[in-house]
Amino acid sequence: MATCWSKMNKSSSILKRSSLLGQSIPWQPIKMGAPLSARASSWWSGVEMGPPDPILGVSEAFKKDTNPLKMNLGVGAYRDDQGKPFVLPSVREAERIIAQKGLNKEYAPIGGEPEFGRLSANLAFGQGNEIVSSGRNVSVQTISGTGALRVGATYLAKWFPGNKTVYLPRPSWGNHTPIFKQSGMNVDGYRYYDPTTCGFDFNGAMEDISRIPEKSVIMLHACAHNPTGVDPKDEQWKEMSQLVKKRNLFAFFDMAYQGFASGDVDRDAFAVRQFLEDGHNICLSQSYAKNMGLYGERVGAFTVVCKDKEEAARVNSQIKILIRPMYSNPPVNGSRIVSEILTNTALNKQWLEDVKGMADRIITMRQELKDGLANEGSSKNWEHIVDQIGMFCFTGMTPEQVEKITTEFSVYMTKDGRISVAGISSSNVGYLAKAMHAVTK
Amino acid sequence: MSHFSAVGAAPPIEVYQLSRDYQADTHPQKINLGVGAYRTPEGKPWILPVVKKAEAQLAKDIDAETINHEYLPVLGLDSFTSAATAMLLGKGSPALKEERAFGIQALSGTGALRNGAEFLVQQLKKTVFYFSNPTWGNHGLVFKNAGFTDARTYRYWDKSTCGFNFEGLIEDLQNAPEGAVIILHACAHNPTGIDPSQEQWGKIADVMQEKRLFPFFDCAYQGFASGDLDQDAWAVRFFVERGFELFCSQSFSKNFGLYNERAGNLTVVVKDKSLIENMKSQITLIVRAMYSNPPAHGSRIVDLVLKDEQLYTEWCECIKIMSSRILEMRQGLRERLEKLNTPGQWNHITEQIGMFSFTGLTPEMCQFLLKEKHVYLLKNGRISMCGVTPSNLDYLA
Numbered sequence: 001m002a003t004c005w006s007k008m009n010k011s012s013s014i015l016k017r018s019s020l021l022g023q024s025i026p027w028q029p030i031k032m033g034a035p036l037s038a039r040a041s042s043w044w045s046g047v048e049m050g051p052p053d054p055i056l057g058v059s060e061a062f063k064k065d066t067n068p069l070k071m072n073l074g075v076g077a078y079r080d081d082q083g084k085p086f087v088l089p090s091v092r093e094a095e096r097i098i099a100q101k102g103l104n105k106e107y108a109p110i111g112g113e114p115e116f117g118r119l120s121a122n123l124a125f126g127q128g129n130e131i132v133s134s135g136r137n138v139s140v141q142t143i144s145g146t147g148a149l150r151v152g153a154t155y156l157a158k159w160f161p162g163n164k165t166v167y168l169p170r171p172s173w174g175n176h177t178p179i180f181k182q183s184g185m186n187v188d189g190y191r192y193y194d195p196t197t198c199g200f201d202f203n204g205a206m207e208d209i210s211r212i213p214e215k216s217v218i219m220l221h222a223c224a225h226n227p228t229g230v231d232p233k234d235e236q237w238k239e240m241s242q243l244v245k246k247r248n249l250f251a252f253f254d255m256a257y258q259g260f261a262s263g264d265v266d267r268d269a270f271a272v273r274q275f276l277e278d279g280h281n282i283c284l285s286q287s288y289a290k291n292m293g294l295y296g297e298r299v300g301a302f303t304v305v306c307k308d309k310e311e312a313a314r315v316n317s318q319i320k321i322l323i324r325p326m327y328s329n330p331p332v333n334g335s336r337i338v339s340e341i342l343t344n345t346a347l348n349k350q351w352l353e354d355v356k357g358m359a360d361r362i363i364t365m366r367q368e369l370k371d372g373l374a375n376e377g378s379s380k381n382w383e384h385i386v387d388q389i390g391m392f393c394f395t396g397m398t399p400e401q402v403e404k405i406t407t408e409f410s411v412y413m414t415k416d417g418r419i420s421v422a423g424i425s426s427s428n429v430g431y432l433a434k435a436m437h438a439v440t441k
Numbered sequence: 442m443s444h445f446s447a448v449g450a451a452p453p454i455e456v457y458q459l460s461r462d463y464q465a466d467t468h469p470q471k472i473n474l475g476v477g478a479y480r481t482p483e484g485k486p487w488i489l490p491v492v493k494k495a496e497a498q499l500a501k502d503i504d505a506e507t508i509n510h511e512y513l514p515v516l517g518l519d520s521f522t523s524a525a526t527a528m529l530l531g532k533g534s535p536a537l538k539e540e541r542a543f544g545i546q547a548l549s550g551t552g553a554l555r556n557g558a559e560f561l562v563q564q565l566k567k568t569v570f571y572f573s574n575p576t577w578g579n580h581g582l583v584f585k586n587a588g589f590t591d592a593r594t595y596r597y598w599d600k601s602t603c604g605f606n607f608e609g610l611i612e613d614l615q616n617a618p619e620g621a622v623i624i625l626h627a628c629a630h631n632p633t634g635i636d637p638s639q640e641q642w643g644k645i646a647d648v649m650q651e652k653r654l655f656p657f658f659d660c661a662y663q664g665f666a667s668g669d670l671d672q673d674a675w676a677v678r679f680f681v682e683r684g685f686e687l688f689c690s691q692s693f694s695k696n697f698g699l700y701n702e703r704a705g706n707l708t709v710v711v712k713d714k715s716l717i718e719n720m721k722s723q724i725t726l727i728v729r730a731m732y733s734n735p736p737a738h739g740s741r742i743v744d745l746v747l748k749d750e751q752l753y754t755e756w757c758e759c760i761k762i763m764s765s766r767i768l769e770m771r772q773g774l775r776e777r778l779e780k781l782n783t784p785g786q787w788n789h790i791t792e793q794i795g796m797f798s799f800t801g802l803t804p805e806m807c808q809f810l811l812k813e814k815h816v817y818l819l820k821n822g823r824i825s826m827c828g829v830t831p832s833n834l835d836y837l838a
Contacts, residue, residue, distance in 0.1 A: 042686060042711060042713045043565060043655065043686050043711075044564075044711055044713070044719070044720055045713070045716065046564075046565075047564050047565075047716060047719045048719060048723075049718065049722050050719070050722035050723045050725060050726050051722075053515075053725070053729070056515075075512075077511060077512065084506075085509045085510075085511050087503060087506075087509050091510070092504075095500065095503070099500060102488075104486040104488060105486070105488055105492070105698055105699055105701050106486050106701060107476070107694075107700045107701055108701045110454070110457065143548065143731075144732065144733065146730075146731070146732050146733040147731070147732045147733075150730065150731050150732065159445060159448050160444060161444055161445075161447055175733070178726065178729060178730040179730045179731075181730075182727075182730040250444055281443065281444070289512075293510055294510050295512045296511055296512050296513050296734070296737035297736055297737060297738060298732065298733075298734070298735070298736040298737075304445070306443065306445060307443035307445070307446070311443060311445055311446070311448070313450065314445075314448045314449060314451075315448050317450050317451035317452075317453070318449075318451050320451070321451045321454075322586075324454060324551075324579060324582060325551070325555065325579060325582040325587075326548075326551070326552070326555055326586070326731065327548035327549065327551050327552040327555065327703060327732075328548075328549065328551040328552075328579065329701065329703075330701075330703070331548070331702050331703040331736040331738065331739060332701040332702065333737075333738035333739070334736065334738075
C-alpha cells in the first residue's frame, strides 16, 4: 500500500527521548504528501441526523419570526412581567456573600458537599424529619434534575433487585424516556392525563397502577406535572400511596418545581412527604433550576431513602462509583448559592418570597388568560387553565389549532398544545386570549 | 425488607481515600502527594489571580444584566467551545480553516471523555479500546460505563529502566484490531510523566494510520506541562496535520485551577465537514439524556480570559508560574536524592514532565512511606509534585 511518508528504517531505532525541560521545541508543521482521502473514508459517514428537539425547534422558529407581536410559549424558563429572564434577589445576594468568602476551587467530593445533600433532603422532607436525623438518606449533588434522574436510573439499572422497568405517567416530560433507556432501564406507562377533561384521570391511573407488575419502579411528578400542569388532589395522593404500597412498587419522585407550583415549599412537597409517612423508602430527584432560577448552573440532588444508616453507607459508596465515570465530581458555583440561601435565615426568607412571587405571577396570568378568553366570547370550558398548576398548561388545543395559532398569530408552543405560562405577561395575555379564541371557536 | 439489602459496599476510590486518611493524620510532617491539584510553595490551593479578575467581571455583568443564569445550549457556550478548540489546535490549524473541527462543552475532562466514548459506542458501535499501562485510574471506568466491552492495555512504563517501553507500545498497537480506539495522553502522561518524543509520536502515528486505529487524546495539562501552550499541544496538532480524524478531551481544571467548576471541552476533528451537523445532533441526544446542558460558570471564566488580550497574557504568566514551580521541585528532589546517595537512578524525576512522577517505588515501599513517614502517595508509586514544597523537600528526600 502506497504511503505518503517514507517507511521508518528499523535499524535507526535509537530514538532519543528529547528532554522538554527548559527547551522550547518549535512546532514544525509536517508537509503532507499524497492526500489521505484516497486511503480511507471518514469514520462518520454512517452517522444519521438525529431527530430535532421539539422544544428547541419552537425557539428556533420563534427567533426567525419578525412579527412584533410574536410570543414564545415553548421553553420552560421563568420570565418576569416584562418577558425578561429573572435572577432572584436572594440569589444575587447569596452570590455577593459567597464572593466575599474567598472560597477555593478545589475538587468537591464526588457526591458534592454533604451539607448541600443534607439541606436538599431537609427542604424536600421537612425540617427536623426523621430520615435525615437518623442518617438513613443518601443525598448527592447532581447536574440539576436531569443529572439526578440519570444517576438514579443508572443506580436502579445496576442495583434494583426487582423489575427493571420504570412506569411513567402518560404523558411525561419528554426527556424521561431517553434518560431511563440510555441508563439501561425499560420504560412503560400508566394513564394520567384525561384529554376529555383536561384533568387528572384518577380512575385510569389507579386501574393501571394496580396492574403494574410487583417490584417495578413507578415515576411520580411531585408537583406541577410536566407537561400537563395537572396534579392529583391530596386525597388522591393518599389513595395512590396505599395502592403503590399494596403493589409493592418502588416510588421514584421527580420534584423539579418545589415552591414554584403553589408558592409554598411545604405544600408542594405534600406528595413526597405523604409517601414517606406511609413508609415508602423512595428515591427523589430535585432541581434548583426553576425555584432558584439557577438553570445554567446545573444544581440538583438525588436522594435514596434507605432502611438505615448502614445501608445508606453501602448505597452511597455505589452511587459514587457511578458518578465518577460520568463527570468525577460536581460543579460548585450553583450549589454554593443554594447552600448559602438555605442556611442563611434572612436569605432563606427572601428566597421564599422570591419563589412565591414567581408562583403568584404565574397564577395571576392563568386567571387573566381564562378571563380574557371569556371576554373574547369563547364558549369553551377553560377551567383547566386555572385548575392546572406550575409553569405549564395543557391547553387542550389540537395540533391543527397549534399550527394555526403559530402561522396566523406568531404564537409559538409545542404541538401537544402545551404552553409555558411563564412566557405570558400582562401586556400580551390579551393578545394570546384573542389568538386562542380565534383558532378554537 | 429493603430493596437494597443486597447492595454491597463498594471499595473506596483510592485517591479520595488517601486524601481522607491524610486529613485525619495528625503527624506534623505529613505530606500529601496524592491528588493532582496544584499547590503553592506554602502548600496551599491557588486561585489564579486572572480567574479572580474574570469572576469579578462576571459579577458586574450579572448586575448589569448582560449575563444571567439561563440555560446554555446543549452543546455549550459557543464562544467558549470555539476558543477552547482553537487553543488546542492552534488558530492556524488547517482543520479550523477548513471548518472540520468543532468543540462540545463538557463536564471537565472526565465529562469530555464520557461524551466522546458514548458517541463512539452508540454511533460507531465501537467495542475495543486501549489505554496505556499504567494510565489515569478513571480511563477504564469511563469507557466501560459508556459501553465499551473490550478493554485492553498497551505497554508504556518499563519498571526495569523507570522509563518508556516504546517498543512494547508499538508492538501492542501493531496487534490492535482495526478500528480500536486508543487513548493517548497529549502531554504530561498521568501517572508516569513520560511523554513520547516527536520522533516517537511520528512512529505511533504511522502504526495508527496503518492499522486504522482511532486516536482519542486526553489533554488535561495543556500549558501546565511545559509552560507553553503550543508545545504541550504538539502531539495533537501533529496528528491533525497527518490527516487523522480524532477526539480530544480537554480539561481546564489544572491550567485554570478551576477544579470544582468542571470546565471542559471535547474537540472533534473530522475529514468531511458535511457530516458535522449529523454528529452534533447525535451528541446532543447523548448530552440531553445525561445532564441536558452544561454548567455555565467555569466556561464563562475561561471564555472571558481566552478572548481578552490582557487577561490571556496574565493567564499565560500564571501557567508559567505553576509549571516552573513543578520543574524546580523536580530539580530539588532529584538533587537531594542523589546527594543522599539513595540507591537507584533518579534522573527520571527530572526527565518526566507535568504534575506527576512515577517514582519506581514498590507497593511495599509506598506502604512504608505512608505508615512510617506519613508521606501519602498512591500505591503504584505515583507522587504529585504539587504536594512537594521547599519546606518539605528535605523531609521527602
